[in-house]
Amino acid sequence: MIQLFSYKLITINRSIFATYRFIHNSVIFNEKYRLIHIQKRDINMKFKSLALGLAFASAANLSMAKPVAYQIDPTHTATVFNWNHFGFSTPSANFSDIQGTINVDNAKPEKSSVNVTIPLASLNTNVKALDEHLKKADFFDAEKYPNITFKSTKVETTDKKNFKITGNLTIKDVTKPVVLDAVLNQQAVHPMTKLETIGFNATTSFDRSAFGVGAYVPNVGDKITVNITTEASVPAKK
Numbered sequence: 184m185i186q187l188f189s190y191k192l193i194t195i196n197r198s199i200f201a202t203y204r205f206i207h208n209s210v211i212f213n214e215k216y217r218l219i220h221i222q223k224r225d226i227n228m229k230f231k232s233l234a235l236g237l238a239f240a241s242a243a244n245l246s247m248a249k250p251v252a253y254q255i256d257p258t259h260t261a262t263v264f265n266w267n268h269f270g271f272s273t274p275s276a277n278f279s280d281i282q283g284t285i286n287v288d289n290a291k292p293e294k295s296s297v298n299v300t301i302p303l304a305s306l307n308t309n310v311k312a313l314d315e316h317l318k319k320a321d322f323f324d325a326e327k328y329p330n331i332t333f334k335s336t337k338v339e340t341t342d343k344k345n346f347k348i349t350g351n352l353t354i355k356d357v358t359k360p361v362v363l364d365a366v367l368n369q370q371a372v373h374p375m376t377k378l379e380t381i382g383f384n385a386t387t388s389f390d391r392s393a394f395g396v397g398a399y400v401p402n403v404g405d406k407i408t409v410n411i412t413t414e415a416s417v418p419a420k421k
Contacts, residue, residue, distance in 0.1 A: 263277045264408065283299035333350050346383075357393070359393055370382075387408075
């Protein structure tokens with residue numbers, strides 16, 4: 184009887200001990216799992232914070248990025264203008280040695296700009312006498328006003344290929360807004376110079392009399408149509 188009782192007691196003790204070990208191990212497992220879960224959560228939060236910080240830094244860098252300045256290449260730039268001559272013909276003339284800068288912001292084209300200077304000394308109609316006449320006071324008055332300038336005030340595009348460039352055109356002492364309809368020809372590394380290069384064609388028109396160049400209007404047409412082609416490159420680093 185005593186032996187039976189002892190055996191039952193031992194069995195009960197073993198059962199209690201096994202239950203205790205199970206509960207103890209379960210508590211330890213749950214605590215370890217909780218700690219691991221907390222660590223993973225902390226790691227995820229740190230990773231998300233780092234990713235968010237990098238994203239903000241990238242956005243800040245993009246927003247602070249400046250437009251790239253392309254210097255106009257006068258040897259591959261021409262401005263050709265034409266007018267009506269008494270209704271019989273449409274003569275043309277051109278300017279050369281054009282200087283200026285095209286500031287290009289590919290990410291935000293509206294932040295791009297154009298600044299151009301056209302020397303009247305470069306005027307060429309292929310008729311020397313006409314060149315000299317157009318430079319006189321009743322036309323351009325080149326001695327007093329040696330340059331024509333254009334400075335953009337707004338750049339618009341919907342496809343980054345076709346642009347409307349609004350700017351102030353100054354001829355003689357008169358400044359008025361004109362709009363250039365420009366087309367991007369190409370933007371790439373020039374195969375010969377190895378420089379980052381951009382090329383545009385553009386057109387515009389205006390009344391010359393609005394700029395104080397109204398001699399012989401209306402017999403000689405008032406409306407001037409202008410066609411422009413240009414290449415510009417980022418200067419090589421020195």
